Amino acid sequence: MPGLYIGSTSGYSGKNMIVMGLGLRFQKEGLSLGYMKPVGAIPIERDGRLGDEDAYFIQEVLGVSSDPARVTPVVVTHDFKVQAFNGRSDDHVTPIVEGYKEISEGKDLTLVGGSGSMYSGKYCGVDGVHLVKTLGVKAVVIDRFQKELNYDYLVVLKETLGDNLAGVILNDIPPSFMDEINTLIKPFLESKGVKVLGVIPKDPLMGTIKVNDLADRLGGKIISAHGKGEQPVESFLIGTMQVENFMTHFRRHRNSAVIVGGDRSDVQLVALEGECPCLVLTGNLYPNDIILTRSEVLGTPIIMVRDDTFTVAKKMEDILSRHKLREPAKIKHGAELVASHIDFDYLKKELGLE
Known part of the structure; x- marks a missing residue:
């Protein structure tokens, strides 16, 4: 046969x-x-x-x-x-x-x-x-x-x-x-x-991963908007640049998770207000109360991870290609x-x- x-x-x-x-x-x-x-x-x-x-x-x-x-x-x-x-x-x-x-x-x-x-x-x-x-x-x-x-x-x-x-x-x-x-x-x-x-x-659908699965694969935990863990993530954007430059890139990648240091509240707030699917905060640093509140109000989950931004970005690239x-x-x-x-x-x- x-x-x-x-x-x-x-x-x-x-x-x-x-x-x-x-x-x-x-x-x-x-x-x-x-x-x-x-x-x-x-x-x-x-x-x-x-x-x-x-x-x-x-x-x-x-x-x-x-x-x-x-x-x-x-x-x-x-x-x-x-x-x-x-x-x-x-x-x-x-x-x-x-x-x-x-x-x-x-x-x-x-x-x-x-x-x-x-x-x-x-x-x-x-x-x-x-x-x-x-x-x-x-x-x-x-x-x-x-x-x-x-x-x-x-x-x-x-x-x-x-x-x-x-x-x-x-x-x-x-x-x-x-x-x-x-x-x-x-x-x-x-x-x-x-x-x-x-x-x-x-x-787009074939290359997405749910926020819950992403948190698990990154070895992180969701610390806000827990009820929105089913939201899909298509790609990612690294928020290490100045806010003005980040905004320019972010407008072109609206459906991207934003990877940013836990101490960069300026970039975090821009990403939240821009309706990104989720924030990935690196360095095991909790965001401030303003960020946590906006996250809950807007229904945007925040994933907190231990790794540095570069390491998380490499992991994300691997996860999205092999999910x-x-x-x-x-x-x-x-x-x-x-x-x-x-x-x-x-x-x-x-x-x-x-």
């Missing part, structure tokens, strides 16, 4: 969103699905059985279930890495092949979720390129826009995978770059034999994005489903 490997040019490119979006769409069309994630990077134990957190979650969304040892034959733990780097690594490919054979039995299509990039796992022989060839499945590779796209990487993958590469998906494309994609990048890639299956635009797709609203919206921006007719033809 046909299989489809969903990989990417780098980690955190949207593989889970694509897997769920494709799976839900194919199920809607009446196809029976199998799912596996050969290499798990987030070990978790359930009922005494080791598996991968993302794999468990995706199975729940798709309504499928299989033995964790088959779904994720390779779970990367610290001990696993030590053995691999010391040259004592076992044969990990055979269990993956056996797991795929069992899971795909009787299914119309089996989705195989990648981990990291297409070359992640090379050190122990379980990289995406090798698995695609070994399993004899088609591959879709996601390239997420992060300052630019990985054009060279995609062309090399086509040369490496040949007909096994069904196509690529360009994800998280900002509006300002869309014209260049359609007039320059897409034609270039397709001239090299790289089929662009879809271009998914940058979407997990867990909320029902995000899953539904992500599935709609995939359904409306990917060429399913072409993909089904490549998979022999028509």
Whole structure:
């Protein structure tokens, strides 16, 4: 039965969103699905059985279930890495092949979720390129826009995978770059034999995190407007500059959390009055009573953290790029994005489903 490997040019490119979006769409069309994630990077134990957190979650969304040892034959733990780097690594490919054979039995299509990039796992022989060839499945590779796209990487993958590469998906494309994609990048890639299956635009909802979750991830605590912890945060702005300069930047980034020192009440007040989604106060310093009062009146939560402003900003950047797709609203919206921006007719033809 046909299989489809969903990989990417780098980690955190949207593989889970694509897997769920494709799976839900194919199920809607009446196809029976199998799912596996050969290499798990987030070990978790359930009922005494080791598996991968993302794999468990995706199975729940798709309504499928299989033995964790088959779904994720390779779970990367610290001990696993030590053995691999010391040259004592076992044969990990055979269990993956056996797991795929069992899971795909009787299914119309089996989705195989990648981990990291297409070359992640090379050190122990379980990289995406090798698995695609070994399993004899088609591959879709996601390239997420992060300052630019990985054009060279995609062309090399086509040369490496040949007909096994069904196509690529360009994800998280900002509006300002869309014209260049359609007039320059897409034609270039397709001239090299790289089929662009879809271009998914940058979407504010998919990149948001709730204030409550943000506080937890930053290791901080909400000290005011506790009832507004469900508010979404799209991005962040650092308030270390003079008030006049900060106001200029803030007007352009209204939906940004403001990271500012606990002693900068001038910037804090401007951010509050400008209706920012939340304040993140650094240095473990409480704001004064005026700031706390305005926060409560305006319903703007304040998160207090121990770290300095620079450290918090680095953490925020990491959190917003890697925040997990867990909320029902995000899953539904992500599935709609995939359904409306990917060429399913072409993909089904490549998979022999028509």
